[in-house]
Amino acid sequence: VSSGRADSTVARVTLHDVAREAGVHPSTVSRALDPNRQAKVKESTRRHIVSVAERLSYRPHMIARWLQSGRTATVGVIAADLGNTFVTPIIHGVAGAIEGDGMLAIIAETQDDHDRLGNIVDHMLSRRVDAIVVVAARSGDREILEVAGGQVPLIVTGRPLDGTELPHVVHDDCAGGRMVASHLQQMGHRVVAQLRGPADVANFPRRATGFSDGCREAGMVELPPEGAADVPTVAEGQRLMKLLLDKGGELPTAIFAHNDLIALGALAVLRAARIGVPDTVSIVGYNDLPLAAHVMPPLTTVRYPSLEVGRAAGEMVLAVLAGEHPQDVSIPPVLALRQSVRPVPAAG
Amino acid sequence: VSSGRADSTVARVTLHDVAREAGVHPSTVSRALDPNRQAKVKESTRRHIVSVAERLSYRPHMIARWLQSGRTATVGVIAADLGNTFVTPIIHGVAGAIEGDGMLAIIAETQDDHDRLGNIVDHMLSRRVDAIVVVAARSGDREILEVAGGQVPLIVTGRPLDGTELPHVVHDDCAGGRMVASHLQQMGHRVVAQLRGPADVANFPRRATGFSDGCREAGMVELPPEGAADVPTVAEGQRLMKLLLDKGGELPTAIFAHNDLIALGALAVLRAARIGVPDTVSIVGYNDLPLAAHVMPPLTTVRYPSLEVGRAAGEMVLAVLAGEHPQDVSIPPVLALRQSVRPVPAAG
DNA sequence: CTGTTAGCGCTTTCAC
DNA sequence: GTGAAAGCGCTAACAG
Numbered sequence: 214v215s216s217g218r219a220d221s222t223v224a225r226v227t228l229h230d231v232a233r234e235a236g237v238h239p240s241t242v243s244r245a246l247d248p249n250r251q252a253k254v255k256e257s258t259r260r261h262i263v264s265v266a267e268r269l270s271y272r273p274h275m276i277a278r279w280l281q282s283g284r285t286a287t288v289g290v291i292a293a294d295l296g297n298t299f300v301t302p303i304i305h306g307v308a309g310a311i312e313g314d315g316m317l318a319i320i321a322e323t324q325d326d327h328d329r330l331g332n333i334v335d336h337m338l339s340r341r342v343d344a345i346v347v348v349a350a351r352s353g354d355r356e357i358l359e360v361a362g363g364q365v366p367l368i369v370t371g372r373p374l375d376g377t378e379l380p381h382v383v384h385d386d387c388a389g390g391r392m393v394a395s396h397l398q399q400m401g402h403r404v405v406a407q408l409r410g411p412a413d414v415a416n417f418p419r420r421a422t423g424f425s426d427g428c429r430e431a432g433m434v435e436l437p438p439e440g441a442a443d444v445p446t447v448a449e450g451q452r453l454m455k456l457l458l459d460k461g462g463e464l465p466t467a468i469f470a471h472n473d474l475i476a477l478g479a480l481a482v483l484r485a486a487r488i489g490v491p492d493t494v495s496i497v498g499y500n501d502l503p504l505a506a507h508v509m510p511p512l513t514t515v516r517y518p519s520l521e522v523g524r525a526a527g528e529m530v531l532a533v534l535a536g537e538h539p540q541d542v543s544i545p546p547v548l549a550l551r552q553s554v555r556p557v558p559a560a561g
Numbered sequence: 562v563s564s565g566r567a568d569s570t571v572a573r574v575t576l577h578d579v580a581r582e583a584g585v586h587p588s589t590v591s592r593a594l595d596p597n598r599q600a601k602v603k604e605s606t607r608r609h610i611v612s613v614a615e616r617l618s619y620r621p622h623m624i625a626r627w628l629q630s631g632r633t634a635t636v637g638v639i640a641a642d643l644g645n646t647f648v649t650p651i652i653h654g655v656a657g658a659i660e661g662d663g664m665l666a667i668i669a670e671t672q673d674d675h676d677r678l679g680n681i682v683d684h685m686l687s688r689r690v691d692a693i694v695v696v697a698a699r700s701g702d703r704e705i706l707e708v709a710g711g712q713v714p715l716i717v718t719g720r721p722l723d724g725t726e727l728p729h730v731v732h733d734d735c736a737g738g739r740m741v742a743s744h745l746q747q748m749g750h751r752v753v754a755q756l757r758g759p760a761d762v763a764n765f766p767r768r769a770t771g772f773s774d775g776c777r778e779a780g781m782v783e784l785p786p787e788g789a790a791d792v793p794t795v796a797e798g799q800r801l802m803k804l805l806l807d808k809g810g811e812l813p814t815a816i817f818a819h820n821d822l823i824a825l826g827a828l829a830v831l832r833a834a835r836i837g838v839p840d841t842v843s844i845v846g847y848n849d850l851p852l853a854a855h856v857m858p859p860l861t862t863v864r865y866p867s868l869e870v871g872r873a874a875g876e877m878v879l880a881v882l883a884g885e886h887p888q889d890v891s892i893p894p895v896l897a898l899r900q901s902v903r904p905v906p907a908a909g
Numbered sequence: 910c911t912g913t914t915a916g917c918g919c920t921t922t923c924a925c
Numbered sequence: 926g927t928g929a930a931a932g933c934g935c936t937a938a939c940a941g
Contacts, residue, residue: 227934238911238912240912244910247936276689276933281937283917296650301649305643312669319667340624575919588928624918
């Protein structure tokens with residue numbers, strides 16, 4: 214006995230052991246135990262083999278199987294940051310979609326580090342994953358991903374990646390922004406503003422564009438932007454809201470914050486300034502974080518359909534593996550109506 | 562050309578290709594490329610081989626390597642539910658701790674379903690994971706896990722599992738409850754109550770016990786419990802808080818909610834009843850969800866150190882794999898002081 | 910229907 | 926130092 218791991222080094226039962234014990238040839242056992250080929254074995258011998266296998270508590274050695282078949286029933290999921298609230302449900306969705314086909318997800322984090330991404334992709338290719346799902350890529354990652362995408366099906370999700378043919382499953386941020394604009398118009402708002410998220414995360418500019426387009430079409434006045442958040446956090450939301458307040462001039466009757474954290478920051482600043490929400494100013498967020506329903510006032514926000522995005526990505530993996538060429542998927546937003554927006558009486 | 566996957570079926574470069582191209586024997590290439598054995602190869606041939614390998618962009622075939630070595634550099638992480646806020650940071654921690662050793666985590670969800678747990682464990686053993694980390698087990702899972710733990714190092718984390726020798730990495734919920742009691746006592750509270758989480762999740766009874774013990778030792782009066790939440794949610798928190806209010810009688814000056822969601826429910830009920838928090842009643846939560854700092858009033862709560870728990874579990878995996886027999890780890894709680902507790906003037 | 914014979918791509922003795 | 930051979934446990938042709 215060598216190390217502390219000794220007790221887990223019990224000699225494993227192999228196909229040969231089962232074959233010997235059952236008095237048949239190994240390949241017969243192999244056939245009997247494979248759902249796709251057990252029809253080719255006489256029912257009686259099959260049952261005998263199965264019972265022997267069970268008695269010896271035989272477990273197939275996937276690794277050996279993979280070496281032969283080339284497939285690993287494994288999907289590599291590469292996420293920028295597992296701590297990010299919207300990433301987890303995507304993974305959840307992917308895992309759920311592929312497990313029906315007996316596949317498992319292996320997960321790794323880049324921490325938004327370009328070099329780490331390269332290493333992880335290499336590692337996953339070495340492990341011969343059957344496909345890769347990339348959850349939140351940055352534009353600088355494009356080349357690495359395209360090379361990897363040549364080796365193995367690779368699906369981009371969570372954040373759009375411009376200038377590539379790689380298959381995408383994303384959320385339609387543009388439609389989300391538009392939807393907010395149209396809701397505010399219906400509630401009678403005329404003068405509005407945006408609190409923008411960082412421009413280098415592709416989702417935010419799209420929300421901005423969708424919203425601006427929606428405003429223009431609805432004939433609303435959009436106040437010029439006060440820059441954008443460096444990172445999408447409560448603190449940056451506070452900074453942006455203060456900027457808007459300090460500028461003086463006309464105050465919008467409604468504000469579109471590019472995500473819920475920014476909205477929370479704005480809420481805090483407005484509360485401190487004794488400006489009522491939604492009585493004086495209405496606010497709409499984005500993401501529908503779990504907390505959105507529980508702040509005061511409960512936040513009207515656009516639901517980011519992470520779970521559906523993940524599920525669609527998982528299904529796309531299955532489709533590509535089945536030899537299909539699926540089209541890009543864009544999951545539409547849904548507005549979660551709560552109490553941070555109120556109707557404005559027609560102007561007089 | 563056959564299917565849509567045709568382009569990903571480019572013939573892979575093998576060790577033999579590199580050997581042929583470099584004019585040496587495959588085993589020499591194998592040695593030259595293995596950090597542990599490259600000393601046994603003449604420096605000049607080694608460099609030559611490396612350059613050829615790079616030129617052909619050779620990638621080692623891990624699967625084949627594993628078949629030989631028996632190790633897969635893979636840790637299986639089994640979580641009850643990825644959607645659960647406290648699970649993700651644990652996984653995050655595990656993944657971070659093991660990746661330094663070149664290992665990757667493969668992740669699967671049981672959805673708190675006992676049968677699924679069995680399947681997943683089987684699947685992971687078949688994949689020959691080097692170790693398993695179970696994130697939130699239920700007491701009924703004990704047997705399955707002990708059997709699995711006989712095959713491969715298995716570490717229990719997130720929730721304690723009673724009656725087993727399996728190595729644990731958990732959070733000290735008992736100390737957490739005690740810490741809340743002691744804080745309330747220092748703030749001058751004398752009459753307190755608990756809003757309990759479900760008893761079948763081992764964490765909650767421990768919080769309850771710790772708190773009760775703390776109260777007794779501090780000479781505080783703890784009101785008898787009004788049952789417990791069926792599930793730890795906002796809605797159940799509301800139900801429990803209403804029960805406490807409707808009972809009439811003496812109102813506690815401080816309440817310990819077994820988690821932040823329950824606390825939120827209580828907060829909502831108290832607000833509706835126009836009972837000021839913290840002016841009339843103080844509240845303490847548990848978990849320190851991201852939202853805790855942003856509700857009104859910002860919630861004083863016990864931080865559940867998920868990330869540290871995960872990291873410790875990952876390190877324990879490494880230790881066990883290195884042949885050590887590490888001791889169970891218990892990560893202590895930290896109180897996040899905010900504004901939902903206020904000092905009570907000495908009784909008159 | 911079942912047995913035989915080759916490997917999958919790599920590491921690992923053992924010779925030279 | 927390097928080459929030769931023998932597998933790791935399994936699946937996949939091909940015979941019978």
